[in-house]
Amino acid sequence: MKPSSSIEATEYYFKQLFADQGDFQSKQLIIGGKEYILFYFDTLIDSSLVQEFILSPLLLRPQDAVRDVVSILDYTETDQLNEAGEAMIFGKVVLIRNGESTLYVLGVDLKKERSINIPTKERVLRGSNEAFIENIDTNINLMRKLINSTDFIVKTYTLGRLSQTKVAVMYIKSIANATIIEELDRRLQSIDIDYVESPGFVDELIREKKFSMFPQLLVTERPDRARAYLMEGKVVIGSAGSPDTIIIPVSFWSFFHSSDDYQIxxxxxxxxxxxxxxxxxxxxxxxxxxxxxxxxxxxxxxxxxxxxxxxxxxxxxxxxxxxxxxxxxxxxxxxxxxxxxxxxxxxxxxxxxxxxxxxxxxxxxxxxxxxxxxxxxxxxxxxxxxxxxxxxxxxxxxxxxxxxxxxxxxxxxxxxxxxxxxxxxxxxxxxxxYFTPPFSFGDAKDTLFRAPIWSLRKRPAGTAPSNRTRLSHPRSWKR
Known part of the structure; x- marks a missing residue:
């Protein structure tokens, strides 16, 4: 539905849409002789950001276009009332100016999250002391700091008709198997559910053997462990609201590996x-x-x-x-x-x-x-x-x-x-x-036992990575 150039009609639409919402607010302003209205949920926005990046610039330059005045990165424009209403649920402020049919959607959502802490479920003697948290954007930030490469790809999905849960799929483009990425995309796109609570929901919705007691996806809260599996051509999936990420595809032997194995x-x-x-x-x-x-x-x-x-x-x-x-x-x-x-x-x-x-x-x-x-x-x-x-x-x-x-x-x-x-x-x-018996030395040296790092020249063949070469001349200093 497109907004009317009448500011009163747009205001009536939003007040009817959110009539039962106790935290929905609308604030009418007169700046430079022009009438503005802000629509938002006061429990989702950061009022200091609204004052600093929206109201103060408008007061200084009331005659200029909004896009030239508002100094905020998360800035979009829309001409659909339903899109603006959905954006408010995610902590956006919707700004309208009288006489204009454009809706300005501004991201000033309140950031409330716990600090990055030590892993509690996967403690190791050596290694990183950082663990994922419930904020998916922070988790992606942790991964990007560990993998400084343009080949590191992050795809986002929105799952759940009501929850609108953000799910991130991460992989290394030059290593991961394209067939896996396509199949995972097909399965995620086919999910039709009211809400997604945790990666456990995604696990059950995309796994092949529905009634098997054996885990088919590896769960981790450690960014360094997730990076290690990404380097083998696997895919990491994280979701908003959970500090756990899942790794696919994995073999039976992956569940006996620990980060400590490679630190000693x-x-x-x-x-x-x-x-x-x-x-x-x-x-x-x-x-x-x-x-x-x-x-x-x-x-x-x-x-x-x-x-x-x-x-x-x-x-x-x-x-x-x-x-x-x-x-x-x-x-x-x-x-x-x-x-x-x-x-x-x-x-x-x-x-x-x-x-x-x-x-x-x-x-x-x-x-x-x-x-x-x-x-x-x-x-x-x-x-x-x-x-x-x-x-x-x-x-x-x-x-x-x-x-x-x-x-x-x-x-x-x-x-x-x-x-x-x-x-x-x-x-x-x-x-x-899922289960390949390690009958050959090449299959066994990183499954049944942990071979020296310099001997692991090839990535595991189980997931058919597009680039199997891991090491070329690991000890070239020795003559």
Missing amino acids: SWPLGSVFRILRICCFFIAIGLPAFYVAVNDFNPQLLPINFVNTLQSSVKHVAFPPIAEALSMMIMLEILREATIRLASPIGQTIGVVGGIVIGTVVVQSNLVSNTMVIITALTGLASFIMPSYEMSSAVRLLSYPALLLASWLGLLGLAFFFMMICIHLCQMHTMGFP
């Missing part, structure tokens, strides 16, 4: 990475293995160990499957309690609750000593993974593994891991394989 010597980084992969199998299969060897296959263990195991469960009232399930559920309850409560109370509940419950259930002959040790080791193995999403998936997968082991013994556990492997091999992210 490569032998240590390799050992820690292999340890995390081993803990993946421990967290899923250790309780199931305990039940299997206790009920089905005790002959697989040394006789001394079998005697110790049998003596520990001799007076226990429940079968091994009930032991394992009760202790694993108790571990989940303690974990949720420590997360949801305030930090000092949560830490106390975690320590005291673990000690008290562990001691009482053993003394009451409800659970064996061995089961308490296995539960503790299983929990620690799941927490060692750098990705919270993968850690949660591992804990959930341990339950079906436990049930199959209680039914078929070690055969059931082997069948479960075979089904997991088949499922992973069938998965794709953005059209690229």
